Amino acid sequence: MLKFWKKKPAETPPVPPAAPAAEPAPPAGLPHDTDAASLEHATPALDEVLAETPPSPDAPAEDEAFERAAIAEAAAPTKRSWRDRLAGSAFARGLSSLFVRHPKLDDDLLDELETTLITADVGVEASTALVEDLRKRMHKREFADAGALLAALRQSLISMLRPVELPLSIGGQKPxxxxxxxxxxxxxxxxxxxxxxxxxxxxxxxxxxxxxxxxxxxxxxxxxxxxxxxxxxxxxxxxxxxxxxxxxxxxxxxxxxxxxxxxxxxxxxxxxxxxxxxxxxxxxxxxxxxxxxxxxxxxxxxxxxxxxxxxxxxxxxxxxxxxxxxxxxxxxxxxxxxxxxxxxxxxxxxxxxxxxxxxxxxxxxxxxxxxxxxxxxxxxxx
CATH class of the missing domain: 3.40.50.300 (P-loop containing nucleotide triphosphate hydrolases)
Known part of the structure; x- marks a missing residue:
């Protein structure tokens, strides 16, 4: 037997006939011409369709992620920048600290840059290849200072990620x-x-x-x-x-x-x-x-x-x-x-x-x- 569970409305005190309770709105999120009964009949393979579901007492911990999200949205409705969100990562902290400690353009700076990249999980091969390319360019005097090297690092990192920057396209098939x-x-x-x-x-x-x-x-x-x-x-x-x-x-x-x-x-x-x-x-x-x-x-x-x-x-x-x-x-x-x-x-x-x-x-x-x-x-x- 298929079951369509629907949240029961909370009990309310009787109201005078002159002010009857309003009819509940149809379940949101479903096609506008679909109500609970028609959806159940239209999907005979359906075991359970929920338009509304209360949190389960059996899994209070499983709802914590949503509760944190709800609190966060209420506290910070404005969308924060990528830098605001990523500034606390080990990668960001390591690079910022590195260029403060080593403002001089030399091989020591590049050695520490390689270590920073590896410890930030970029990977040994990728980190070594990236830094060696920068080292060759530095020895050819392509960089005037550490700031120029940082600009080159930025372009190299973006180039690594460009090929995988492919948004998911929803369409063509339904569903x-x-x-x-x-x-x-x-x-x-x-x-x-x-x-x-x-x-x-x-x-x-x-x-x-x-x-x-x-x-x-x-x-x-x-x-x-x-x-x-x-x-x-x-x-x-x-x-x-x-x-x-x-x-x-x-x-x-x-x-x-x-x-x-x-x-x-x-x-x-x-x-x-x-x-x-x-x-x-x-x-x-x-x-x-x-x-x-x-x-x-x-x-x-x-x-x-x-x-x-x-x-x-x-x-x-x-x-x-x-x-x-x-x-x-x-x-x-x-x-x-x-x-x-x-x-x-x-x-x-x-x-x-x-x-x-x-x-x-x-x-x-x-x-x-x-x-x-x-x-x-x-x-x-x-």
Whole structure:
């Protein structure tokens, strides 16, 4: 039996006949001509569609990310610059300190620059190649001072990132299916919530699929994000077959002519063969409905994990053909250089970067803005 859960209105004292209670508004986030009953009948494969969902008492910790985001948005409604968000990274702090301590243009400055880049997770090969190129140019007297070298460093870093500066284009297919992957703790479900908000604000109709059935808390968390973004969520119970859940979600999205379907997946450690087999199965099952789906396999990476992120991408890419990356948590303790390492190693498009808690802090990746956010302000553009 299919169930359509709808939040019961809070009990209120009786009101006089002259002032009856207003009729509740239809669920937001659904097609304007769709009510709860018609949606249930129109999607017979649907286990659960939520237009509204209260936070689950079983997973209070899972809602903390949304609560932090809500507080952050209320406290700082103005969109902050890339430099404001990235200034605390080890990369930015290291470079600023370096040029203060070594204002003189010499080999010692370049040696410390190489160390700074390596410790910021840019990678040994990339750091060495970049610095050696600058050293040759310095010996040819191309730089008048350390400021000129910093300007050349800026151009070299931007050049490393330009090839992966490819925004995700939603269109051409309806629904456009985004399969999100990544290990637990990287901010995957939070990223899905922010993407749903972004696409909804663009006027697109969105459905979410709770494919992380390994953890009941993950399903509840996605329901909370869906409800508060006014986006329906298709889910089944814990330990349900993830491929079946996402298959049903695609059928529902097609029947309702939804623009975007974003599917969550389990995030157990990438070394576990069972998870990788599950992801492969999901991709195969989706192709039974749409041979081109998923249209984007979006891998979410925690920017604080450094070089381990490279290993994660390598593993996931072998199984599900990752087509785009989201790098999160770059505003906190992240060293910042892993973005360059990923660009050099894989050349995969970096679709978005997470620069904070609010929905607007999930930014479309901009190579120049990112580099300028890491460099000393005298050469940046914020």
């Amino acid at each position: 456009f299916v985004i399969l999100t992957v990544g290990i637990n703790g990287v901010g995957k479900t939070t990223t899905i919530g922010k993407l749903a908000r972004r696409y909804r604000d663009e006027g697109r109709q969105v459905i979410l699929a709770a494919g992380d059935t390994f953890r009941a808390a993950a399903v509840e968390q996605l329901k909370t994000w869906g409800a508060r973004n006014q986006v329906p969520v298709i889910a089944q119970g814990q330990d349900a077959d993830a491929a079946s859940v996402i298959f049903d979600a695609l059928q529902a999205a097609r029947s309702r002519q939804v623009d975007v379907l974003i599917a969550d997946t389990a995030g157990r450690l990438h070394t576990q063969a069972g998870l990788m087999d599950e992801l492969g199965k999901i991709a195969r099952v989706l192709k039974k409905i749409d041979v081109d789906s998923p249209h984007e396999v979006l891998m979410v990476i925690d920017g604080t994990t450094g070089q381990n992120a490279v290993n994660q991408v390598r593993q996931f890419r072998q199984i599900v053909g990752v087509s785009g990356l989201v790098v999160t948590k770059l505003d906190g303790t992240a060293k910042g250089g892993v973005v360059f390492a990923l660009a050099r190693e894989f050349g995969l498009p970096i679709r978005y970067v997470g620069l904070g808690e609010t929905a607007t802090d999930l930014r479309v990746f901009d190579a120049e803005a990112y580099v300028d956010g890491l460099l000393p302000a005298s050469l940046g553009q914020g």
